[in-house]
């Protein structure tokens with residue numbers, strides 16, 4: 492009996508460790524599905540000519556210090572991404588917390604073969620202050 496519960500406990504711990512490893516940015520992915528995926532698509536490629544891609548986006552890569560405000564306040568339209576100009580506006584997300592935004596950025600920075608680095612929670616707080 493005791494041995495059995497030990498085995499069960501060990502397999503639960505094992506499962507938790509394995510699932511953590513597979514999904515480093517799990518929380519960010521869930522938020523992305525709720526708040527971003529409708530437009531930017533599950534595979535991050537957007538909608539040609541209308542919604543810019545996040546996968547392989549030069550804008551995302553080069554504007555890491557402007558992402559918090561962009562996600563929070565939205566964007567008017569007129570950004571150029573990978574050489575194409577987009578004219579549609581992006582709505583803001585005033586209800587997302589600093590933690591939510593950090594999780595989302597870290598997810599999109601690493602999803603779809605992107606490798607744009609980790610944003611620290613501290614940096615998110617600093618950016619957040621500039622666009623209340």
Ligand code: HEC
Nearest residue numbers: 526527530543544548550551566568569570577579580581
């Ligand atoms: C209603 C559709 C819509 C939703 C929802 C949306 N976006 Fe956007 N997003 C856009 C459009 C359109 C642009 C281009 C805006 C511009 O040109 O000013 C854009 C631009 C961007 C950009 C900069 C350009 C690029 O492709 O790198 C990023 C980063 C971004 N969105 C991330 C997000 C994230 C993260 C979310 C979820 C929190 C989100 N968006 C939700 C439509 C949307």
